Amino acid sequence: MENLMQYIPLLIPVIALEFILMVTALVHVLRHPQYRFGNRVFWVIVVLFVQIIGPVVYFVAGRGEQ
Known part of the structure; x- marks a missing residue:
């Protein structure tokens, strides 16, 4: 447990960044009807389920043209 406590200052910004990226991607998915592939x-x-890589993949490959 003590080893985990020394990494808390590094983990908090990473977790916050992941959460913000996930919420941003989720809002975009729900608001826009067109995607390059998939539905x-x-x-x-x-x-939601592919942690930090899922939102990045969506913004790079899945987001449709505006």
Whole structure:
């Protein structure tokens, strides 16, 4: 437990960044009807369950043209 406590200052910003990125991607998925591939349900699952990589993949590969 003591080893974990020394990493808390590093973990808090990483967790906050992951949460902000996930919420931003989720809001974008729910507001926009067009995607390059897949559908809304697919992207919601990817964004929610594939931690930090899921939202990044959505913004790079899944987001449709505006």
